[in-house]
Amino acid sequence: MEITGAQALIKSLEREGVEVVFGLPGGAILPVYDPILDSPIRHILVRHEQGAGHMAEGYALATGRPGVAMVTSGPGATNIVTPIANAHMDSTPLVVVTGQVARAAIGTDAFQECDITGITMGITKHNFLVSSPHEIPRAVAAAFHIATTGRPGPVLVDLPKDVAQSRMEWWYPEGLEELDLPGYRPLVGLDEAELERAAALLATSERPVLYVGGGVLKARAHEQLRAFAERTRIPVVTTLMARGAFPDSHELALGMPGMHGTYAAVTALQRADLLLAVGTRFDDRVTGRVSAFAPGAKVIHVDIDAAEINKIRRVEVALRADAAGALGALEEMGAAPANLDVWWKEIRTWQESYPLTYDPPVEAGPLRPQHVIESIHAASPEGTVVAAGVGQHQMWASQFWRFEEPGTWINSGGAGTMGFGVPAAIGAKVGRPERTVWCIDGDGCFQMTAQELTTARAEGIPIKVAILNNAYLGMVRQWQEMFYEERYSEVYLDADLPDYVKWAEAMGCVGLRARTPAEMRVAIEEANAINDVPVVVDFRTDTSEKVFPMVAAGASNDDIMVHPSQRGRA
Amino acid sequence: MSPEPFLGDVEHSPVRHHILSVLVENKAGVLARVAGLFARRGFNIYSLAVAPAESHERFSRITIVVDAETAPLEQVFGQLHKLVNVVDISDIAPDDAVERELLLATIATDVDNRTSLLDVIGAANASIIDVDAHHVTVMLAATPEGCDALERALEAHPGVELHRTGRVAVPRLGVPTHEPARSR
Ligand SMILES: Cc1ncc(C[n+]2csc(CCOP(=O)(O)OP(=O)(O)O)c2C)c(N)n1
Ligand SMILES: [Mg+2]
Numbered sequence: 001m002e003i004t005g006a007q008a009l010i011k012s013l014e015r016e017g018v019e020v021v022f023g024l025p026g027g028a029i030l031p032v033y034d035p036i037l038d039s040p041i042r043h044i045l046v047r048h049e050q051g052a053g054h055m056a057e058g059y060a061l062a063t064g065r066p067g068v069a070m071v072t073s074g075p076g077a078t079n080i081v082t083p084i085a086n087a088h089m090d091s092t093p094l095v096v097v098t099g100q101v102a103r104a105a106i107g108t109d110a111f112q113e114c115d116i117t118g119i120t121m122g123i124t125k126h127n128f129l130v131s132s133p134h135e136i137p138r139a140v141a142a143a144f145h146i147a148t149t150g151r152p153g154p155v156l157v158d159l160p161k162d163v164a165q166s167r168m169e170w171w172y173p174e175g176l177e178e179l180d181l182p183g184y185r186p187l188v189g190l191d192e193a194e195l196e197r198a199a200a201l202l203a204t205s206e207r208p209v210l211y212v213g214g215g216v217l218k219a220r221a222h223e224q225l226r227a228f229a230e231r232t233r234i235p236v237v238t239t240l241m242a243r244g245a246f247p248d249s250h251e252l253a254l255g256m257p258g259m260h261g262t263y264a265a266v267t268a269l270q271r272a273d274l275l276l277a278v279g280t281r282f283d284d285r286v287t288g289r290v291s292a293f294a295p296g297a298k299v300i301h302v303d304i305d306a307a308e309i310n311k312i313r314r315v316e317v318a319l320r321a322d323a324a325g326a327l328g329a330l331e332e333m334g335a336a337p338a339n340l341d342v343w344w345k346e347i348r349t350w351q352e353s354y355p356l357t358y359d360p361p362v363e364a365g366p367l368r369p370q371h372v373i374e375s376i377h378a379a380s381p382e383g384t385v386v387a388a389g390v391g392q393h394q395m396w397a398s399q400f401w402r403f404e405e406p407g408t409w410i411n412s413g414g415a416g417t418m419g420f421g422v423p424a425a426i427g428a429k430v431g432r433p434e435r436t437v438w439c440i441d442g443d444g445c446f447q448m449t450a451q452e453l454t455t456a457r458a459e460g461i462p463i464k465v466a467i468l469n470n471a472y473l474g475m476v477r478q479w480q481e482m483f484y485e486e487r488y489s490e491v492y493l494d495a496d497l498p499d500y501v502k503w504a505e506a507m508g509c510v511g512l513r514a515r516t517p518a519e520m521r522v523a524i525e526e527a528n529a530i531n532d533v534p535v536v537v538d539f540r541t542d543t544s545e546k547v548f549p550m551v552a553a554g555a556s557n558d559d560i561m562v563h564p565s566q567r568g569r570a
Numbered sequence: 571m572s573p574e575p576f577l578g579d580v581e582h583s584p585v586r587h588h589i590l591s592v593l594v595e596n597k598a599g600v601l602a603r604v605a606g607l608f609a610r611r612g613f614n615i616y617s618l619a620v621a622p623a624e625s626h627e628r629f630s631r632i633t634i635v636v637d638a639e640t641a642p643l644e645q646v647f648g649q650l651h652k653l654v655n656v657v658d659i660s661d662i663a664p665d666d667a668v669e670r671e672l673l674l675a676t677i678a679t680d681v682d683n684r685t686s687l688l689d690v691i692g693a694a695n696a697s698i699i700d701v702d703a704h705h706v707t708v709m710l711a712a713t714p715e716g717c718d719a720l721e722r723a724l725e726a727h728p729g730v731e732l733h734r735t736g737r738v739a740v741p742r743l744g745v746p747t748h749e750p751a752r753s754r
Contacts, residue, residue: 122610123605126654129598146654182628183595183657307648 020470053083058427089414150186215279389445
């Protein structure tokens with residue numbers, strides 16, 4: 001069967017089981033937008049290509065399936081660079097198709113030409129410039145294979161316009177051989193000797209901690225994790241990328257470690273004699289000053305990406321493997337420490353002395369941001385999916401929401417991309433339409449990508465957005481307050497400019513506002529009752545609130561600052 | 571290709587160097603991927619040589635001399651292996667390697683320097699491969715140290731234009747190549 005390259009591209013996406021593509025057309029990708037009309041694949045027309053990328057990420061994080069975005073060349077392609085970088089940092093499987101100028105025009109500074117494979121070389125797992133229509137099926141199949149296997153990540157396929165317009169004889173690669181990837185061998189076997197050494201270290205450990213990262217979610221290893229933790233009774237900390245990998249309600253859960261982690265999680269890592277680090281990369285936001293991190297601990301590191309092992313921290317045992325496989329194998333061996341009662345007793349005192357806390361709500365307002373998050377959690381259905389922007393509100397969301405299952409926390413970790421929340425929430429809702437999806441956003445973040453609510457309204461994607469409106473770039477303000485002698489430089493935003501309610505209404509959404517706890521409860525109830533259009537609630541929160549606990553950048557985790565109300569406690 | 575952008579501040583023939591022999595797919599942009607990775611990760615390259623490998627159509631071999639001070643070898647291996655177009659890497663410790671490099675130099679000649687120049691060329695075992703009335707071009711294929719020695723000797727002569735290829739290496743026979751921490 002002879003078809004065009006453009007038809008082959010769409011057909012290839014269909015073969016890969018793609019149900020939705022987020023994108024926006026333009027000159028170089030125009031040929032591909034024609035066969036979309038005849039395809040069962042749903043296309044969601046975004047208002048800015050950054051939105052398409054973050055939507056694809058939100059979709060991937062909520063469903064575990066690769067997200068797909070499609071944009072035109074030049075500015076279309078550069079607009080999606082931020083989401084690609086974000087997905088690269090957070091190991092999110094993404095396939096991004098970009099239009100490119102015709103082959104003969106490449107290298108001539110043609111209209112809307114840009115070297116997007118060059119630009120994204122360092123922020124993709126791999127990228128392809130497709131050189132002939134015959135190669136399209138192979139490039140697409142390879143892109144999905146690479147994006148979703150091993151340590152997942154974004155893959156970009158750059159498609160010159162004339163390649164899309166030329167004809168080809170349809171074919172599709174059968175099996176890995178035909179993908180022609182002689183250098184790509186993502187699967188690693190478990191090393192028996194290393195497993196034995198891991199079991200031996202576990203057996204003699206008295207203060208072990210399961211330091212769980214996003215890799216556990218990527219490997220869908222949450223059940224293996226739970227079985228292993230419950231049998232061994234090893235305490236579990238879940239990093240910002242791993243929230244939902246282990247239920248927060250579980251008695252073994254200590255919550256999030258790191259710069260804004262719980263006192264118990266941070267301190268357990270510091271005092272541990274053994275870290276079982278699974279699918280995690282010793283990020284500086286977790287370790288604080290590396291030389292002072294978990295000083296007494298030996299480390300067993302499980303990671304599918306061998307380059308992560310010994311990158312930041314020298315380890316005693318390396319298991320270069322998938323988290324599910326490694327945890328499953330350790331479980332089969334019955335590897336376990338002896339009695340952890342003394343260790344747990346110590347941990348319980350930290351939990352009791354320094355729980356997450358905040359000042360009591362004030363009836364007259366302004367609202368406590370933590371109270372808003374807890375109230376939304378309490379009033380929303382079980383299994384609600386939460387997306388966040390980046391800043392104080394993100395940390396509070398991670399701290400005060402209770403995550404019970406995978407795929408319910410949609411967040412930008414490694415890159416910390418402001419503006420991620422709204423589009424990511426839209427993507428998550430597209431992937432899991434049966435779930436309630438809330439975006440906990442900052443007023444600063446909201447202003448970066450709010451235009452995608454127009455997309456949400458137009459496409460019938462009823463997400464809910466809570467703006468924790470503190471009139472500031474709050475996280476930066478917090479640092480200026482604490483480390484720059486309250487010299488506030490370029491962080492004030494104004495709570496009334498823009499008028500978020502009117503803005504929401506202008507985009508076809510319902511806009512609500514709440515200034516007091518009483519108004520807040522009503523607004524949340526109203527928002528949860530609306531299921532046909534997106535809702536935006538402008539929660540007026542206290543500007544002076546800060547995120548605690550906190551470990552200052554570059555400081556030792558031993559120097560954790562707790563909430564002011566807890567200072568001086570034993 | 572010039573290694574300028576990532577050429578670190580390293581001495582000639584550094585003591586703490588390692589030789590990586592990297593087999594890559596012969597595809598557009600592969601050299602940029604490898605060079606970009608080194609630049610991005612702050613690994614210093616001392617020299618880099620690239621040419622088609624045994625099976626010419628599909629693969630090329632890149633010989634990279636890395637400064638082992640700036641780059642823990644395990645990291646270099648792990649990160650390189652993640653490049654999809656990198657098929658195989660072997661690491662040859664300097665002591666276990668047979669290394670050679672090619673040097674070409676064109677030198678202005680006159681009656682005054684001709685004799686001393688011929689002495690230098692003879693002593694280095696270099697050969698004269700081109701001449702005209704006022705110049706001579708010499709070639710030396712030798713160890714990097716041998717090339718260093720000739721380069722130093724020629725520095726005394728004004729009007730020298732000198733090119734070196736960067737080394738290539740193979741394991742000394744009878745010594746197994748070793749590959750720490752395969753990433754896949
Ligand atoms: C794109 C981008 N620009 C700048 C920053 C730096 N930054 C981190 S948090 C933050 C403030 C976010 O403000 P807001 O969305 O209002 O959240 P808040 O901290 O007030 O809750 C800024 C500017 C960033 N992370 N991302
Ligand atoms: Mg704010």
